[in-house]
Amino acid sequence: xxxxxxxxxxxxxxxxxxxxxxxxxxxxxxxxxxxxxxxxxxxxxxxxxxxxxxxxxxxxxxxxxxxxxxxxxxxxxxxxxxxxxxxxxxxxxxxxxxxxxxxxxxxxxxxxxxxxxxxxxxxxxxxxxxxxxxxxxxxxxxxxxxxxxxxxxxxxxxxxxxxxxxxxxxxxxxxxxxxxxxxxxxxxxxxxxxxxxxxxxxxxxxxxxxxxxxxxxxxxxxxxxxxxxxxxxxxxxxxxxxxxxxxxxxxxxxxxxxxxxxxxxxxxxxxxxxxxxxxxxxxxxxxxxxxxxxxxxxxxxxxxxxxxxxxxxxxxxxxxxxxxxxxxxxxxxxxxxxxxxxxxxxxxxxxxxxxxxxxx
Amino acid sequence: xxxxxxxxxxxxxxxxxxxxxxxxxxxxxxxxxxxxxxxxxxxxxxxxxxxxxxxxxxxxxxxxxxxxxxxxxxxxxxxxxxxxxxxxxxxxxxxxxxxxxxxxxxxxxxxxxxxxxxxxxxxxxxxxxxxxxxxxxxxxxxxxxxxxxxxxxxxxxxxxxxxxxxxxxxxxxxxxxxxxxxxxxxxxxxxxxxxxxxxxxxxxxxxxxxxxxxxxxxxxxxxxxxxxxxxxxxxxxxxxxxxxxxxxxxxxxxxxxxxxxxxxxxxxxxxxxxxxxxxxxxxxxxxxxxxxxxxxxxxxxxxxxxxxxxxxxxxxxxxxxxxxxxxxxxxxxxxxxxxxxxxxxxxxxxxxxxxxxxxxxxxxxxxxxx
Numbered sequence: 166x167x168x169x170x171x172x173x174x175x176x177x178x179x180x181x182x183x184x185x186x187x188x189x190x191x192x193x194x195x196x197x198x199x200x201x202x203x204x205x206x207x208x209x210x211x212x213x214x215x216x217x218x219x220x221x222x223x224x225x226x227x228x229x230x231x232x233x234x235x236x237x238x239x240x241x242x243x244x245x246x247x248x249x250x251x252x253x254x255x256x257x258x259x260x261x262x263x264x265x266x267x268x269x270x271x272x273x274x275x276x277x278x279x280x281x282x283x284x285x286x287x288x289x290x291x292x293x294x295x296x297x298x299x300x301x302x303x304x305x306x307x308x309x310x311x312x313x314x315x316x317x318x319x320x321x322x323x324x325x326x327x328x329x330x331x332x333x334x335x336x337x338x339x340x341x342x343x344x345x346x347x348x349x350x351x352x353x354x355x356x357x358x359x360x361x362x363x364x365x366x367x368x369x370x371x372x373x374x375x376x377x378x379x380x381x382x383x384x385x386x387x388x389x390x391x392x393x394x395x396x397x398x399x400x401x402x403x404x405x406x407x408x409x410x411x412x413x414x415x416x417x418x419x420x421x422x423x424x425x426x427x428x429x430x431x432x433x434x435x436x437x438x439x440x441x442x443x444x445x446x447x448x449x450x451x452x453x454x455x456x457x458x459x460x461x462x463x464x465x466x467x468x469x470x471x472x473x474x475x476x477x478x479x480x481x482x483x484x485x486x487x488x489x490x491x492x493x494x495x496x497x498x499x500x501x502x503x504x505x506x507x508x509x510x511x512x513x514x515x516x517x518x519x520x521x522x523x524x525x
Numbered sequence: 526x527x528x529x530x531x532x533x534x535x536x537x538x539x540x541x542x543x544x545x546x547x548x549x550x551x552x553x554x555x556x557x558x559x560x561x562x563x564x565x566x567x568x569x570x571x572x573x574x575x576x577x578x579x580x581x582x583x584x585x586x587x588x589x590x591x592x593x594x595x596x597x598x599x600x601x602x603x604x605x606x607x608x609x610x611x612x613x614x615x616x617x618x619x620x621x622x623x624x625x626x627x628x629x630x631x632x633x634x635x636x637x638x639x640x641x642x643x644x645x646x647x648x649x650x651x652x653x654x655x656x657x658x659x660x661x662x663x664x665x666x667x668x669x670x671x672x673x674x675x676x677x678x679x680x681x682x683x684x685x686x687x688x689x690x691x692x693x694x695x696x697x698x699x700x701x702x703x704x705x706x707x708x709x710x711x712x713x714x715x716x717x718x719x720x721x722x723x724x725x726x727x728x729x730x731x732x733x734x735x736x737x738x739x740x741x742x743x744x745x746x747x748x749x750x751x752x753x754x755x756x757x758x759x760x761x762x763x764x765x766x767x768x769x770x771x772x773x774x775x776x777x778x779x780x781x782x783x784x785x786x787x788x789x790x791x792x793x794x795x796x797x798x799x800x801x802x803x804x805x806x807x808x809x810x811x812x813x814x815x816x817x818x819x820x821x822x823x824x825x826x827x828x829x830x831x832x833x834x835x836x837x838x839x840x841x842x843x844x845x846x847x848x849x850x851x852x853x854x855x856x857x858x859x860x861x862x863x864x865x866x867x868x869x870x871x872x873x874x875x876x877x878x879x880x881x882x883x884x885x886x887x888x889x890x891x892x893x894x895x
Contacts, residue, residue, distance in 0.1 A: 278646045338860040407705030421650040422698065429618065429649050 172373045176381050178308035179372055182449065183362050183385030185311035189446035190270045191358030192393055193439070196400035196415040198354040201347045203406045204336045207398050209351060213359050214390035218383055221362060223508040225379045228369035230515060236366040236507075237460035243514045253457050259500050260454035261473065264447045265480035266494035268292060271443045272481070274414065279433050289481055292444070293474045299448045300455065301470055304368050307448045314441040321420075321438060322392075324431055325399050328422040332402025356502070359393060361446060362386050363504040367453045451477070558591070558613030561676030562622045564661025565638055567629035572596050573638075575603035576662040579613070580676050589674045594662055600641045617647045621680040623654045623697075624661035630713075630729060630736035636704055643701050652697045653683045656729040656736065658717040669721055682723060683714060693728050693745055704734065707868045708855040712748065715739050732849045733868070744840050748852045750799060751837075753782045760803065764810075766828040771810030773829070775888070778803035786857035793858060793874045796881045799833070805891045816891065826886045833884040841880050850875040 174182070199206035231239050237256070241249035272285040272292075280288070299310050365382055372378050400415045403422065412418050416435070423431035451473060458469045483490070558579040566574040576594040593610050597603030608615050623642065625635055642648050657664055665675055672678045683694055693714050695703075703711035713736075715729040728745040729736050743761065750757055757778040764771040783798040805825075808816060815821050844850065855871040862870075 281647070333856070335856055335860050339863055342863050403702075405702050405706035408702060418650075418698070424651070429651075 171371070173303070173305045173371045174308055174368065175373055176377065177312065178305065179365075179378060179381040180385040180388070181312040181315050182304075182308045182368065183365065183382045184388045185314050185442065185445040186361035186364055186449045187359050187386065187389040187446075188392060188442050189267055189361065190274075190439075190443060191360070192396055193274070193414045193416045195355060195358045195393060196397050196404070196409055197411075197413055198358065199351045199397065200406075200410040201350040201354075202343050203347075203409065204401050205341065205343050206351060206355075206409075207337055207394075207401050209355060210359070210390050210393035210397055213356055213393070214387055216356070217359060217362055217386050217390070220505050220508075221365070221379065221382060221386065223512045224363060224366050225369070225382070227508050227511050227515065228366060228378070229375060231370075232375055233370050235368070235370050235456060235460075237457055239366075239511060241460070243511055243518070250461060253460055257454045257457040257461075259497060259503075260450045260457070261476055262480060262493060262497040263501060264450045264454070265477045266497055267443060267447055267450075268477065269481045269490065269494065271439070274436065278417065278436055286482065289478060292440070293478055295444060296448055296451060297470055297474050299444065300452050301467060304371050304452060307445070307452055310448065311445045314445045318438055318441055321435055322395065324420045324423055324435060325395070325416075327424055328403040328419045329399050331422060332399060334402060336401050337398075357498050359386075359389065360501050360504075361449075363508075364449050364453055366504075366508060367456060552614045556613050558611055558615050559619035560615060560617055561619060562624065562665060562679055563620065564624040564626070564657070564665055565629055565633075566626045566660050566662055567633050568596055570632070571598050573598075573603075573629060573633065574660075574662060575600070575607070576665055577607055577615070578665045578675055579611070579615075580674055590665075590676060592662075592665055600638055617642075617645060618649070620648050620652050621676065622683060623652055624657045624664065624679075624716075625654065625713075626657045626659065626661050627715075627729075627736065630656050630731075632735070634734070635736075636734045639697060639700055639704075643697050648697065650696060650698050653680070654695050654697065654700050655683055655714045655716050658715065658726065664716075664718050664723065667718060669723075671721065679723065682716075682725070693749070704731065706853075707866050708850065708859050708871055709853045710737075710849045710851050712745065712851045730847070730849055730851050732847070737849060738847060743836075744843075745851075747837055747840050750780050750801075751782060751784075751797065751852045751854070753780075755780060757801075759806070760801075762829060762832055764828060764832045766831055768811045768828070771808070771812070771828075773805060773809070773825075774807040775801075775803040775829075775886075776806040784854070784857055786861070788858065788861040790858050790862060790870065790874060792879075793877055794879045794881070795854060795857060797837070797883070799837075799882070799884045801833075801884065801886045802889055803886075805888045822888055822891070826888055829886045830884045833886070834882045837882045837884070838880065841878065845876055845878060848872045848876045854878065 195210075196206065199209050202209065227239060231242070234242065237249075237253045240252055243249070244252065268289065272289055275288060276283070276285050299307060362382060362385070365378070369375065369378065374381075396416060396419075399419060400409060403419060404412065404415065408418075409415065417432040420432040420435040421430065425431065428434070451470075454473050455470050458473065459465050462469070560577045560579055562578040564574075564576040564578075566576070568574055573596070574594060575597050576592060579591040579593075581589050581591050591611070593607045595603050595606040595610070597606060604615055620642075623639070625638070629635065639654065642652065664679075669675065669678060693712050695711070695713050700711055700713070703709045710733075711731045713729045713731070714725050715727045716723055717726045718724075725742070727739045727741050728748075729739050731737060746758060746760065757780050760775040760778055762773050762775070764773065779802040781800045783800075785796045785798075787794045805816075805822075812821065812825065816825060850871050855866075855874045858870075858874055859866045
């Protein structure tokens with residue numbers, strides 16, 4: 166799609182973009198990641214939601230100062246051409262590794278549950294082809310895909326109803342029964358699951374009603390937070406603390422509690438539908454990486470998209486040990502936190518510059 | 526032009542290179558042996574006898590079930606051994622029942638076996654677990670002349686049929702939940718072969734990771750009532766409340782329970798209020814011909830209340846001695862306790878626990894005859 170700054174995204178596009186990017190593989194293992202809190206994890210997603218709403222503010226603010234520039238441009242303006250470009254390069258790397266991490270995580274899950282007798286090469290190639298197709302349509306096609314994703318996958322909430330019926334409400338009590346260390350541990354591991362709203366900094370210039378962007382993004386964030394909250398609440402009701410700690414993909418086991426006489430394993434339906442959620446997240450990240458490449462090179466071309474997809478393929482399939490891969494992906498996850506801090510830094514830089522300009 | 530060329534080359538390439546693909550190694554459905562029942566029997570501390578029953582669909586075979594049995598130390602190793610014996614590929618997608626014999630439940634590591642199955646993504650969540658009195662292998666190998674295939678028979682027996690008979694059916698998730706939850710001790714149905722049939726004899730109660738004792742189905746019914754199950758199995762009451770020996774049977778019971786704790790773990794005390802609604806289906810005793818007015822029924826209800834209260838109190842006295850908590854009553858203290866809850870605390874609470882029981886029975890009908 167065109168690279169000139171046409172305004173493309175309506176209010177509902179913004180809501181569902183934010184919402185669908187946030188929900189990826191993270192939520193599948195959210196109860197496990199928060200398990201250091203034991204039964205007290207129920208309300209953590211709500212706290213995360215508050216933090217997300219607060220940290221969203223500097224992102225929108227810095228965007229509103231440069232309504233026609235995405236974060237790559239802003240970096241170059243505020244940090245200077247060379248420093249800005251270097252940092253943009255690292256952003257692109259981060260996006261690529263992060264996407265590869267999500268894909269690899271999901272594909273290994275597919276391999277261990279749905280397709281135990283196959284290698285993941287073919288599914289990864291199919292996935293990447295679809296991804297290229299979605300991303301080459303530009304941010305608007307991603308936003309539309311996100312909307313579709315939401316309405317297709319929200320029905321899966323129904324699959325948790327059996328677990329809800331079986332669960333014990335009394336697990337919610339006592340409230341606030343944890344130590345600071347446990348809280349920190351849960352915070353560190355769990356917040357990852359709701360990352361994704363920071364991409365607003367990249368598609369902000371395409372939004373039609375930029376004045377209301379904060380409100381629309383908030384709606385998206387809180388839809389996701391609500392979904393996360395339901396997930397943790399039902400997990401807490403259904404599992405013992407040992408199970409919370411030791412079941413890696415709690416949501417799948419919640420689905421397994423289902424009782425249809427004609428379907429033996431509902432978790433397979435769930436996990437295969439999940440591909441929509443993964444596609445919508447990764448598409449947005451890949452689009453951001455593509456925008457980054459556009460900002461680095463002089464000539465824009467769709468070929469870069471294919472190159473990026475090939476790079477992702479090799480990161481996923483790289484002939485290195487699983488251990489190294491895991492470390493790389495974990496590291497990139499933690500680097501993901503940087504995007505929460507980064508706009509703050511930019512805001513400070515911006516304010517300092519303005520002062521200088523006023524003085525001189 | 527170039528597009529045509531591209532189409533042509535890709536077509537040719539795809540057509541020719543198809544021959545280079547690896548031959549797919551997928552097992553056709555006829556060659557898959559779907560395990561229906563697994564039985565574990567105790568040999569010694571390290572070894573268990575693993576027996577599996579696989580439905581046989583081949584019309585040439587005389588028996589409708591294939592049984593394989595090996596001695597093994599690891600579950601997965603045993604499965605590999607069985608695969609060597611079998612003409613089919615063993616899969617667990619249709620596993621329905623896991624049997625553990627009493628000796629293994631008392632001395633062996635049941636948790637490890639069940640955990641292995643729980644970890645396996647192939648195994649569904651509807652797998653029921655039961656404890657067998659003698660040996661599971663014998664139970665599977667025996668021919669039940671008037672019953673269908675053992676796979677169906679055992680599953681149907683353990684499957685919760687809608688409150689026709691008492692059934693503490695426990696699937697893999699329930700068992701893992703109960704055994705890893707510090708406020709609960711798991712219960713499993715206890716079955717035994719009796720001539721040509723299999724019978725649910727009672728309920729095996731675990732203490733920690735091992736089986737501790739068996740209790741009678743009537744007592745287990747009380748556990749379910751206190752746990753708050755909505756529909757109960759028919760209740761069989763033997764009364765002696767000043768009217769001589771009486772026997773009555775209540776059916777289609779709706780149950781609701783309210784439990785209040787005093788939130789004190791040093792002197793634990795619970796107030797349990799049970800509300801039972803049901804149909805009086807049969808009565809035998811002194812008042813047989815006087816039960817046609819609502820007043821006389823009210824008197825009977827009071828007597829039933831007293832009787833049930835006594836039963837429950839007796840049962841709790843037994844639990845105090847055994848120090849096991851199959852109904853999860855310590856949960857009512859954990860809810861108000863700050864800090865980590867440990868299994869020892871449950872033991873302590875259940876040994877000291879005092880209960881106040883209040884039962885409120887109402888007989889909705891006695892059938893259509895007066």
